[in-house]
Amino acid sequence: TMSAVLGWVAALLLSSSSCVHSQSPRRPVFTCGGNMTGDSGLIGSPGYPGVYTPSTKCVWRITVPEGRVVALTFRSIDLESDSLCRYDYVDVYNGHSNGQRLGRFCGTFRPGALVSTTNSMSVHMVTDANTAGSGFLATYSAAHPNERGDRYCGGRLVKPSGSLKTPNWPEKDYPAGVTCSWHIMAPRNQVIELRFEKFDLERDNYCRYDHVLVYNGGEVNDDKRIGKYCGDSPPAPITSEGNQLLIQFLSDLSLTADGFIGHYKFRPKGLTTTTAPSTTSTPLTTTTTAMLKYSVALCQQKCKRNGTLEDHYCSSNFxxxxxxxxxATREGRLHVTVSIISVYKEGNLAIQQAGKNMSTRIAILCRKCPFLRRGLNYIITGQTDEGGRGSVGPHNYVVAFKSKNQSVLNTFKDKRC
Structure with missing residues (x-):
């Protein structure tokens, strides 16, 4: 009940130092940002648990004693939902400024514990002119850097080789409600090879629940995402584009599984290797190769679609x-983000999930064919690379989607090609 929650909040406030001022033992008032110090504390959006303030940016800078790291746990989150968290969101960063972003959250999805690699962390809440919820409530505490077990995992890895694994591996299943971030940093002239020896996470077609995300670089950036993985098949070996990789593991609050163990090593950039090649070394490697097959002359030809939707259903990956x-236009091609209405054939298309909304990013190989307009609905068929990045060429079937198409598409769902 709300009275029980407020009672717990009041008890925690009495034992922590934070920028929170209580008008009564049962109803604290949360300010917009502040400097938080001490072994533990509580932060919340302005007005929590009432509707949060519109058109604001609040920054909380958390510092725990030297030699410790910050563990942040969201007790509640309720912000305007958007598949890309573009409107109202909470960002969590390593350090106080220009640090690695540990995650961006909106909607009602509550992540597991987020752990910094130093004794500082910052939390940014940004809202637009419209509000749509009660905001968030989170606690922070000082943890030992090498603490493992049910709550904490991740960290910064700088040795030439090493391992990363889910909490409790291999004795028992990983716990529910955990977020782990491993930031691997090699010397500037080296790259990182990553292999998963064992891999077993909750299975889902879209990896919406428990999953692993791998990024080139040291921060969460969808443009540099290598892949999103779940299920019981280990991802193909991964080689970084530069000298940094970020690996994030997230488990929700329901089913758990064995987890994973992975191994990494550094090697000189450009050195050939006898190990199996990475199929997901960079988000656009194979897609870019496919793009190069489309000459300028081909893209200048009259846009003409051949065949039927049924023909393209079988010949397309998704x-x-x-x-x-x-x-957006990059390198002469269009890159579009599509908010998904329905999936009829998924293949290995990388699909992102935020709350109940799903989206995907697709490269249009010839900028004007097919020509897609923002805000309109389409049926889209296309190909994917090994990393799940979708691409659409002038030969693919793309047409405006209308409700009458729904029954036709449904007949293809169980079609054997």
Whole structure:
């Protein structure tokens, strides 16, 4: 009940130092940002548990004693939901400024514990002119850097080789409600090879629940995402593009499984290796190769679609319906973000999940063919690379989606090609 929650909040406030001022023992008032110090504390959005303030940016800078790291746990989160968290969101960073971003959250998805690699962390809450929830409530505490077990994992890895594994491995299943971030840093002239020896996470077609995300670089950046993985098949070996990799593991609050153990090593950049090649060494490697096959002359030809939707259903890696929500031009091609309405054929298309909303990013190999407009709905067929990045060429079947198409598409769902 709310009275029980407020009673717990009041008890925690009495034992922690924070920028929170209590008008009564049962109803604390949360300020917009502040400097938080001590072994533990509590932060919340302005007005929590009432509707949060619109058009604001609040920054909380957390510092725990030297030699410790910060562990942040969200007790509640309720912000405007968006598949890309573009409107209202909470960002969590390593350190106080220009640090590695540990995550961006919106909607009602409550992540597991987030752990810094130093004794400082910052939390940024950004809201637009419209509000849609009660905000968030989170606690922080000082943890030992090498603490393991049910709550903490991750860290910064700088040795030439090493391992990373889920909490409790291999004695028992990983716990529910955990977020782990490993930041691997090699010398500037080296790259990182990562292999998962054992891998067993909750299975889901879209990896919406328990999953592993791998990024080139040291921060969460969808443009540099190598892959999103779940299920019981180990991802293909991964080689970084530069000298940094970020690996994030997240488990939700329901089913758990064995977990994983992975191994990494540094090697000189450009050195050939006898190990199996990485199929996901960079998000756009194979897609970019496919792009190069489309000459300028080919892209200047009249846009003409051949065949039927049924023909393309079998020849395509993925078939979806969705709304185009962003359009950007890079390297002469269009890159679109599609908010998914339905998935009819998934293949290994990388699909992102935020709350109940799913989206994917697709490269249009010829900028004007097919020509997609932001805000409109389409049936989209196309190909994917090994990393799950989708691409659409002028030969693929793309057409405006109307409700009458729904029954036709449904007949293809169980089609054997």
């Amino acid at each position: 078939v979806i319906t969705g709304t185009v929500i962003t359009v």
